[in-house]
Amino acid sequence: MESLTTRFKHVSYLWDEAKAAELEGDEVALLIYRSNLLGADLRLTNYGGGNTSCKAMAKDPLTGKETEVMWVKGSGGDLGTLKRSGLAALYVDRLRSLTNVYRGIEHEDEMVELFNHCIFDLASKAPSIDTPLHGFLPFKHIDHLHPDAAIAIAAAKDGKRITQELFNGTIGWVEWQRPGFDLGLKLKECLDNNPGIRGIMLGSHGLFTWGDTAYESYMNTLEVIERCAEYLEENIKNNGQVFGGAKIKSLPAEERLKKAAVLAPVLRGYCSSYTRMIGHFTDDERVLEFINSNDLDRLAPMGTSCPDHFLRTKISPLVLNLSVDEDVSDVKAVQQKIAPLFDAYRKMYTEYYEACKHSNSPAIRDTNPVVILYPGVGMFTFSKDKQTARVAAEFYINAINVMKGAEAVSVYTSLPRQEAFNIEYWLLEEAKLQRMPKPKALSGRIALITGSAGGIGKAIAKKFAGEGACVVINDNDENRLEEAKAEFTKQYGKDVFDADLLDVTNAQTIHKTFETAALKFGGIDIVVNCAGLSISKPLEEHTEKDWDLLYDVLVKGQFLVTQAGVEIMRKQGTGGDVLNIVSKNALVSGPNNAGYGSAKAAQLHLSRLNAAELGKDQIRVNTVNPDAVISDSKIWAGAWAEGRAKAYGVTVEELPAYYAKRTLLNEIILPEDIANACFVFVGGLLDKSTGNVLNVDGGVAMAFLR
Incomplete structure (x- = not known):
């Protein structure tokens, strides 16, 4: 195991043979184990992103006969914390038979409801939109992840060529397409046309890898991502300047934090014009390298490529036009500079919505930015709660990694605006939002x-x-x-x-x-x-x-x-x-x-x-x-209690009852x-x-x- 542990430089080999041996014979347990290992390394996939599956034989509760069942990560959830209850279980033959009723890509969304006719375990999680992407591939174990190293290649202008050359034709390529039933068919077509490949790269999106066992799938996944990361590292090293080189220098760490603390409430106020938001700040070195660079003005407006990144960070960030030595303590002066930036962002977002909306699109949502970049200082993110704001920052760092890699090997390309809109305002995404619990009374406070x-x-x-x-x-x-x-x-x-x-x-x-x-x-x-x-x-x-x-x-x-x-x-x-x-x-x-x-x-x-x-x-x-109020109070632990007891002519132990008896409700x-x-x-x-x-x-x- 030591040799395998040290073999990988860009990903973590975490497989424990003794632990896996305890799970031998239970393919679902091995799926959970593998998923947790993959989710534990954020270089392999984002929080809440990606999905994994396995196919195994199980006894049909209606016929008593053995039938093939696919267990796949259900809608929502996170690989790192995935449990059996987070899986959807479907009859493989029924899922594949849906091709008989598929009416084409224009009717893609209606297929999601039909997944319910394929459910094997009625207590399982609701199937996600990615279910057919696993179902139409024949492999026993499949990993679909969003590693920065792979997406950097997938989002490069020459991504298809690079993938072909880097893996000598053993990794297939499928152009960008919104996840769903039709994309599942495209994956099968790619495999049929390229028998013997070990995985498929999805343009601008992510990576599919597989194996006949949980371990084979795990190793295949690590090896492919490791090779992508090695390739990027070599090119970044040889490229010399990252993001066109530094345009400005960062403030010292202590000054960055001081400035961020002063400015954060001002930004939060603007971001809360629609609903009250919670903020997050980071001055991570990867963020500073990007926001201080000459290429910031070119790359930032392009937005992200991977749908997982985009959904959490919005169409593009807002870049503050404040100088690094700006006196942000002069609130009115800062507001005069920032207010027009927010007005312009809201106008841009509204125009994006109006240009891309469909007749049945949900109503426009909050037009404020999620990600705000302050060159020389750091990145602010704002969302409905702290976890969502923090995760948005993590996803934008993923996007920075992708841009850095893509620029090192080719030219970065983002999702076209219409494709981005189709993801953001997808009716299935809207339905998911509508199912979310109602905010609590103090949410956002x-x-x-x-x-x-x-x-x-x-x-x-x-x-x-x-x-x-x-x-x-x-x-x-x-x-x-x-x-x-x-x-x-x-x-x-x-x-x-x-x-x-x-x-x-x-x-x-x-x-x-x-x-x-x-x-x-x-x-x-x-x-x-x-x-x-x-x-x-x-x-x-x-x-x-x-x-x-x-x-x-x-x-x-x-x-x-x-x-x-x-x-x-x-x-x-x-x-x-x-x-x-x-x-x-x-x-x-x-x-x-x-x-x-x-x-x-x-x-x-x-x-x-x-x-x-x-x-x-x-x-x-x-x-x-x-x-x-005596319970758990430091006030009552010392001389105060003694003084009050003395004043009222009772013992300290008698004080709670004494106070209760003198009230109209006789309550402690x-x-x-x-x-x-x-x-x-x-x-x-x-x-x-x-x-x-x-x-x-x-x-x-x-x-x-x-």
Whole structure:
């Protein structure tokens, strides 16, 4: 195995003979194993792209006789994480018999529904449009992948000739055609005309390879892609200048990130004119090589070739005409330069739609760009959620790799505009979009909740994440934050949250955390001021240090965090929400509470002042007043609980029951209750509400607003 592992330089040999031996005799299990290995190497195929299949004999549940069945990756899903439930299983003879009813390429789409008449396993995944591409080929195991190295050749002007010469005629060639039943027939025709070939290159699209066993197919796939990659490497090395050489130099890494963090909210605002978007930024070296090059202006407008790339990155990127040393902190000046670029892009996209649409085409979709290139700085991508935005960036890097390879061996060619439109606005793609789950209430929103490594703050962050938001959790306690990060990673995954140390009394850490939000997600929509502490002492024992600490954390902290959040919201121009977690104590006078109670009262009035000032920006400011939320709270872990127990003449252990009994509803208040109240304000039903206070205290009559 060692020799095979080291034999491949451009792809990863991951086959484990011992593991495969355990699966011997189960062709479907070997298909899953092979698929997962292929999907684990992004040089072989893109996330969610490609499909694999196997054909084997199985007992027909109706006749009891052995029949040939094809298991193929179903619609959607990803090879790297594919499971048996992600496969479609079809009778091979029935699938091939559909040629008897095929009415020609003009009626291509009607064949998809007929796949249902070929289903062998009624519990299997819905068959994808690529099903006939596997079905009409006779091989037991087939891989259809989108490796950059192969697509670079497939997208080259001389791709057919290069393929013929590179593989001495052992790889066939089929010109670009939209995937479907007819393309399956074209693959069979290519094989019939070229018996003995080991694979087929699809013009501008990808690669088909096969074998009689799962291992043979795997090795054939690796060998073909390795040879393509070697050929590209040789030519790139001999070519000298990549993309015509560098036109500009990149900023130093730290400056790139600073500039991207400042600019991201502005770009997000423009990209969110149709629906609120989540952003992603990368300054990957492959991106910088492309966007800094002399050929950028020629290649970028051409768009991508592979349909998988195109569907996720749109017809072409938007290139910013900002100089690398532009002062992007002058927001108005930057907007004056950027706004016409977005107007021109939307006009271009509308004209593309109008020129290419058919009588039955779906309505035009969002006309904003997905990919935005800033020479010298990096690439921004925007989409409906973080994962989609991140994957769009990955796919555009794939497209850059393809352009680089194609230019090194020939001249890059992209999909013709009409063909690209026919993919983007394909009725089958539209039907897939219509079947997608309805967005959650906070989809496309980004929330920063202070003090969110535990207690109320963590409950709010979880509630918002569960409702579709991206969240930035933070705390001044590093150990507590690490525990929260592990919990959020396990529960939500890396695309839903980011984490940062934040001290609300330190403006530097506040701005750093908002930069994190801008770089990771593109900006901010919801700020929740939740960080707090409590000190309960009689007047004579209260120190000046106690007083300053309370006012620094509760009042100054709320002020500084709100100020930083509002700055980003104004850049976006899409409004926003500020929620302040205050307290019943802002309204109720009690013993041993001069510092804490007065600071809470200041927080409450600061909320009103901010609401009055920020309404013109469509930024809503509202307050949630909890009382006695003891669960998972650092406040109640120390002297505060002892102080309150002493003030009320009970023990610390008796406090939860004491607080519950004094409420009208006789209820203990939990962090989740406060989280639900916050969601009420931002979930869409109270979009015209600002300056309000919602008490979540079980009913404390003295805290009624009057």
